[in-house]
Amino acid sequence: MISGTECACFAGDFENWMDGRRSAAFAEHLAGCEACRVALTETEAICAEATKLGNEPWEPSPRIWLSLKAQLAAEGIIRAPRWNWRAISARSLPRPALAFAYAAVLLVAGVLVISKANQTEHAAWDKEPEVASSAAVYNTQLTSTEDQTMLAWSEPDPEIAAAIKTDLSLADEHISLCQQTVREQPQSELARDYLNDAYQQKAELLATMVERGVNLQ
């Protein structure tokens, strides 16, 4: 049998052989070297299995796109949803209700930002129950704020109303997916960050809705 050192000289030929370019020199070497024949057989088996791995239908979670879209919109890289804010009638936005909703969403958004900063600074796993209960509180606050906002909101333009509802439903879907991930991976700081971001995005969405409405008055 040819020694390992001599076999190593054929490394280039070995890879060419794998690519289908078969030299006579390496064929001759293979004929007399059992070790290289075994190596070739095994490598072919590895490559065949690797190709199968490439066919696995892996899908990233839908929340990736939602989160990405929100980030791109926040950075001004993509155009914001085409809401015709000027068309929103001041008459359809009762002022006291809006003032309350606006204050509430700003409060929730603020709490979320501070809470996220604190979690990042003190990322201790022993605070999990605390984080979970905080998340539940934010969720309740957001739901209540959304209810207030939607009650105060009376959008005459069906196109704008539909766009708003779509974005709210996307935000809810995002939150729901993030909540599920946190339940599945309670130790993951990243998953909790995603959830916080999702709450924050919804709070910001509500705040923007109300703020634009107030400014128009």
Next chain:
Amino acid sequence: MAQQGDPAAFERIYELHRRRVYSLCLRMVGNTTEAEDLTQEAFLQLFRKIGTFRGESAFSTWLHRLAVNVVLMRLRKKTIPVSSLDEATEPDDEGNGPRRDFGGPDLRLSGSIDRMNLQRAMEQLPQGYRAIFILHDVQGYEHNEIADIMGCSIGNSKSQLHKARMRLRELLHEAERDQAREKRRAADDALQN
């Protein structure tokens, strides 16, 4: 259209490439949450820089270069002692590179190359080897594309792929030996009881 900030164009790009980028990230880090984070980061970087894309390379190659860089940067920041891409793409010095162990049992015949074993062995590869093996043997990229993605020569890509494959063989042999040892131990225990 994406260069002009059209959301639909961005979504289309994401739809077309998300599986491939996510698979690459997941194969590299072996953790779904982190792979999703890296996928998001890779696309974010892509969309931030999309205005600078001039079409010198294929769009998917450009995107994959970004994704590989994002993943490798993340792995380098981790404290897990994994060898760097630079280390893995250095010429193979005596004693430093993977051993060329041409002996040993035929893995295919003993049936130890299956999806799980291969996946486990891939996770133990140095980052640079892992990236090239995934790009070539799992995702089907050609050496010229990998050279573009990894920023190395075609020859380097071929040589690194060879080393990656040989290292994988070693790892699979090691795993097979471990499994055989476990079986013997279990059989001995059964006999004693």
